[in-house]
Amino acid sequence: GEDVEQSLFLSVREGDSSVINCTYTDSSSTYLYWYKQEPGAGLQLLTYIFSNMDMKQDQRLTVLLNKKDKHLSLRIADTQTGDSAIYFCAGQKGYQKVTFGTGTKLQVIP
Amino acid sequence: EPEVTQTPSHQVTQMGQEVILRCVPISNHLYFYWYRQILGQKVEFLVSFYNNEISEKSEIFDDQFSVERPDGSNFTLKIRSTKLEDSAMYFCASREDRVNEQFFGPGTRLTVL
Numbered sequence: 001g002e003d004v005e006q007s008l009f010l011s012v013r014e015g016d017s018s019v020i021n022c023t024y025t026d027s028s029s030t031y032l033y034w035y036k037q038e039p040g041a042g043l044q045l046l047t048y049i050f051s052n053m054d055m056k057q058d059q060r061l062t063v064l065l066n067k068k069d070k071h072l073s074l075r076i077a078d079t080q081t082g083d084s085a086i087y088f089c090a091g092q093k094g095y096q097k098v099t100f101g102t103g104t105k106l107q108v109i110p
Numbered sequence: 111e112p113e114v115t116q117t118p119s120h121q122v123t124q125m126g127q128e129v130i131l132r133c134v135p136i137s138n139h140l141y142f143y144w145y146r147q148i149l150g151q152k153v154e155f156l157v158s159f160y161n162n163e164i165s166e167k168s169e170i171f172d173d174q175f176s177v178e179r180p181d182g183s184n185f186t187l188k189i190r191s192t193k194l195e196d197s198a199m200y201f202c203a204s205r206e207d208r209v210n211e212q213f214f215g216p217g218t219r220l221t222v223l
Contacts, residue, residue: 042216
């Protein structure tokens with residue numbers, strides 16, 4: 001089955017850019033997602049990218065997809081303290097279940 | 111904006127007891143899911159449900175688990191005899207037909223003592 005891996009922790013200063021990385025194993029994933037989870041809260045879909053795209057930009061968020069290396073990244077420009085959370089990369093094949101990564105805890109230092 | 115709701119937000123139970131976690135999916139959605147997240151770990155798929163049947167389940171979803179859509183609005187996850195290792199956050203999700211995005215509820219934190 002799909003395996004999705006992320007680094008566990010990232011610390012950045014407020015105003016800097018954050019880049020959260022993810023690798024996945026199943027090249028047939030058709031949708032790749034980034035979810036945000038704040039402490040004690042549910043899963044908020046931030047953005048997604050289709051597997052036939054290389055990049056997607058949505059305001060402060062930029063998603064890059066390297067299909068050859070099965071690598072997905074999320075860049076957050078001008079990171080704010082409110083961006084502190086756990087970020088999950090996830091993959092989905094067609095309409096099937098969503099497979100989540102291990103999560104990256106982003107700490108923003110004021 | 112329509113959203114998935116879950117009750118209760120926190121459930122505490124004794125080992126061996128039965129629990130029922132409740133979800134109200136978005137009203138026009140036809141596909142329903144349960145996921146769980148053990149503290150500090152990744153979110154794991156449990157089961158998917160469509161047309162009153164389980165369409166897929168994971169290895170975690172053993173005979174102690176069952177799902178039901180008892181009426182037109184609720185979707186429930188029952189754990190028959192809870193174990194300590196069932197302590198986790200349980201997320202319900204739903205989606206429309208022919209749309210990939212699954213909408214997640216806020217979760218129910220289950221604590222088994």
